[in-house]
Amino acid sequence: MRAIARRNQLLPWSWDHLTPIDLAEIRDLLWELPRSAAQIDQEAAFAIATILTTGRKLSVLIKLRAYDTEQDMKDANASVGLIRNGGSPVWCLNAGSPGSQQSRRPREGRLERYKGEIPIYFQFPLAIVAAERFSTMQASKSGTSSRLIHSDDAALRSAIKRLLEERRAGPVPPRKSSCTVQCLERFLAVAITHQSRGDIGAAARFTDSDDVMSRTVIHYGVTHLRSTIALVQDATSILNRRPHFETREASRDHIGSSRAPSWANVHALINCLKAKLRREHATPHERHSAMTSYTVALLCFALGHRGLGYSLPGSAAVDWTTNFCKVHEKAKDDPSESRMVWVAPVALGQMRSYEEHLSGLQCHLEERAYSELQDQVLTGELPLFTFVDGRIRKVSVQGVWASIIKQLPTRTDQFEFYANSGRHWLRSELVGRCASETVNAFFGHSQSGTDPWSLGSCLDPLIYRADLEHCLPEFLEKAGWLSLNALGQLS
Numbered sequence: 425m426r427a428i429a430r431r432n433q434l435l436p437w438s439w440d441h442l443t444p445i446d447l448a449e450i451r452d453l454l455w456e457l458p459r460s461a462a463q464i465d466q467e468a469a470f471a472i473a474t475i476l477t478t479g480r481k482l483s484v485l486i487k488l489r490a491y492d493t494e495q496d497m498k499d500a501n502a503s504v505g506l507i508r509n510g511g512s513p514v515w516c517l518n519a520g521s522p523g524s525q526q527s528r529r530p531r532e533g534r535l536e537r538y539k540g541e542i543p544i545y546f547q548f549p550l551a552i553v554a555a556e557r558f559s560t561m562q563a564s565k566s567g568t569s570s571r572l573i574h575s576d577d578a579a580l581r582s583a584i585k586r587l588l589e590e591r592r593a594g595p596v597p598p599r600k601s602s603c604t605v606q607c608l609e610r611f612l613a614v615a616i617t618h619q620s621r622g623d624i625g626a627a628a629r630f631t632d633s634d635d636v637m638s639r640t641v642i643h644y645g646v647t648h649l650r651s652t653i654a655l656v657q658d659a660t661s662i663l664n665r666r667p668h669f670e671t672r673e674a675s676r677d678h679i680g681s682s683r684a685p686s687w688a689n690v691h692a693l694i695n696c697l698k699a700k701l702r703r704e705h706a707t708p709h710e711r712h713s714a715m716t717s718y719t720v721a722l723l724c725f726a727l728g729h730r731g732l733g734y735s736l737p738g739s740a741a742v743d744w745t746t747n748f749c750k751v752h753e754k755a756k757d758d759p760s761e762s763r764m765v766w767v768a769p770v771a772l773g774q775m776r777s778y779e780e781h782l783s784g785l786q787c788h789l790e791e792r793a794y795s796e797l798q799d800q801v802l803t804g805e806l807p808l809f810t811f812v813d814g815r816i817r818k819v820s821v822q823g824v825w826a827s828i829i830k831q832l833p834t835r836t837d838q839f840e841f842y843a844n845s846g847r848h849w850l851r852s853e854l855v856g857r858c859a860s861e862t863v864n865a866f867f868g869h870s871q872s873g874t875d876p877w878s879l880g881s882c883l884d885p886l887i888y889r890a891d892l893e894h895c896l897p898e899f900l901e902k903a904g905w906l907s908l909n910a911l912g913q914l915s
Contacts, residue, residue, distance in 0.1 A: 442611050446602045447662045450476070453591040454553050454663070459560050466561040467573045468583035472608060473554040477660050478515060479612035479631025480504050482605050486580060488572045491516075494545055503632060506558075506572065507547060513558065514547045517630070544679045546649055553663050581605055609633075615659035616652070621856040623863065626652045629679050640869045645852035646680030684848035687903070689839040690725075694904040696832055697721055702912030708788050709811065712781070713827070715910045716808060719778045720824040722905050723806075724846040726771035726896075727751055728867050731843025734808060734820050739775040741804030742767050746889060751868075763868030764877060764885075766892040770900050773907030777915040778806055784910070790814040853899050854892075862891040 442450075450472065457469050474485050480503075490506040491497045494516055497505040503518045550558060561572070573580065588603035601607060613635055616627035626647040628638035685693070700714040723729060723736050730753040742749045747767045754761040767775075779801050786794050793816045800807045808824055809816040825843040832838065847867070854863050861883050863869075865876035876883045909915040 440601050440607060440610065441614055442602055442607060444662065446598065447476075447611075449591045449598065450588070451553065451663050453587060454557060457557075457560075457587075463561075464575050464579060464583045465587065466557070467575050468580060468587055470554070470557040470561050471573065471580060472584060472587070473551070473557045473663070475605070475608045476611055476663060477551040477554050477656070478504065478517065479609070479616075479627075479633060480517075481609050482581065482584075483577070484632075486573050486575075486577055490572060494547070498545065506550075512549075513555070514549050516545055516547045517632075518545050546679070548653055551660060551663065584608075612656070612659060613638075616655045617860065619655045619658055621651065622655055623647075623855045623860050625680075625851075626655065626855065630656065636871055637869075637874065641851070641864065641867070644681060644684075644867065645848045645850075645855065646678040646684045647852075647855075648678050651856055678852075680852070681848050683842050683845050684852050685839050685841065685845050689841075690849060690903045692839075693721065693828075693832065693841065697828070698908070698912060700831060701908060701910070708785070711910050712785065713810065715778065715781050716819075716824055717828050717831070718908060719774055719806070720808065720821060721828060721846070722774050723771055724821070724825075724843070725850060725903070725905065726768050726774075726846075726900055727765050728847040728850045729753060729821070729844070730847060731821050731825060734818050735800070735805040736808070736821065737767075737775070738779060738801055738804050738806045739772060740802060742772055742775070746885075747772065748885070748889070763866070765866055766889050766896070768892075768897045768900055770897065770905050770907050773915060774905075775806060777907055777909050780915070781910045782807075785811070788814065789816065850899070854895065857895045858891045862888050866892065 454469055454473055457465065461469075471482060471485055474480070474488070475482060478485075484504060487502075488504065488506065489500070489502065490508055490513065491500070491502075492508055494507060497507070497516055497518075505516050506513050507516050549555075558572075575583070584605055585603055589598065592598050613624075613627040613631045613633045616622050616630065617624045623641070624635060624638045625641040625645065627633065628635060628642050629647045630652050697714070697718045701711075701718050703710070703714070706714065720736065724731060727737070727749075729736070729751070732753045737749050737751060747769075748764055749767050750762045751765050752762045782797055782801065785797075789797070789811060793811075793814065797807050797809075797816070808819050808821065810819060811817070822843045825841070829841055832841070851863065851867060854866070858866075861876065864874070865883060865888060870876060875881060876888075877885075907915045
């Protein structure tokens with residue numbers, strides 16, 4: 425159990441990760457390997473450089489081919505390839521494809537595969553060290569075969585191990601754990617995560633790795649390509665002398681979940697909800713429906729809510745000194761399924777506005793029904809319901825979202841919202857602005873050894889709050905969320 429916890433924590437200086445000294449020695453090995461070296465050594469050096477700078481596994485790279493165009497690579501259904509590009513070859517990587525490591529993994533033990541990723545091919549130049557090894561390897565070959573590595577798997581692994589073991593001159597050999605293909609394959613995903621703006625989700629999408637810690641976060645939000653490639657540049661600078669990476673001819677600037685709305689989609693949603701709220705001559709039932717829709721949407725975005733359950737947290741559930749609140753979206757009776765969030769002022773204000781709105785419904789509800797609603801508010805919950813002839817009928821968060829989606833204007837290019845689209849959007853925006861520990865704690869993503877509030881946790885709740893406080897209100901304000909009463913006025 426301790427070994428699993430240490431692995432999940434992705435701590436620096438772990439024995440099975442490459443150290444800066446290891447990387448410097450490998451860099452020297454790659455640059456100093458003579459052009460007259462045997463073909464197997466040339467291919468092994470190219471494989472080492474490629475694994476370290478793309479994060480792809482040797483089992484994938486051994487099938488690596490060069491293509492004339494990106495379409496040729498797509499037709500071959502390859503997840504990684506080299507585009508010749510008129511003598512200046514570039515990598516072309518496929519992220520979020522049906523053949524990726526993430527999509528092949530069974531979801532929660534079932535046979536269904538996750539289908540929410542947006543597949544995309546994106547290009548970027550070879551790192552200098554990989555380009556050098558590629559040109560040397562090609563120069564030593566005869567012919568123009570599209571296959572780049574001709575050695576078989578066993579021979580190539582043996583050559584890589586031998587080069588890594590012989591990289592250091594002197595009586596003290598390198599650590600055995602730093603001389604394996606597996607150690608090379610682990611490097612980039614961990615190095616991306618350790619960057620100041622790093623995130624395990626971005627690392628997993630770029631490298632197509634299947635790290636345990638990425639298996640939950642990979643399903644939420646999108647990863648912006650340019651920022652991710654900048655992280656790769658920083659992570660591999662010791663090898664490639666900080667080359668300038670650029671995405672090339674990508675149809676989109678992001679990869680990830682199809683449920684993550686853009687800023688334009690969010691603006692359109694908010695404007696529609698505000699218009700419904702401010703409609704004149706609305707009946708009490710219509711006004712309650714509009715107020716419920718706006719409150720649910722705002723809180724789902726501000727709290728990163730999963731869109732489950734029949735209630736949302738109310739103001740009584742928020743600690744008035746810290747604005748911390750426990751959110752239960754799964755098994756409500758299991759404390760381990762809750763997460764502690766920091767509630768932004770606009771969200772807390774909307775909770776109170778909704779509670780004031782409920783107080784104004786007394787004349788429209790039966791006495792018993794109204795009393796039950798007030799009791800629920802006092803326990804820190806916002807009840808969600810519709811009413812007819814004074815009687816209430818509970819509705820779920822998903823049911824409210826189904827009503828919201830029906831209210832949105834129908835267009836051929838309209839984004840399809842889901843009950844948890846706000847969660848996808850918020851995680852996409854927080855990554856790179858908050859520490860990865862903060863993001864994972866806010867969304868309730870943890871594995872053994874990484875629980876943010878366990879007895880052995882080192883996450884300071886005050887730092888956690890400050891990390892969110894400096895950016896979360898800014899995002900919500902920029903999106904257009906305001907604390908509004910049942911008439912659509914500022915509360």
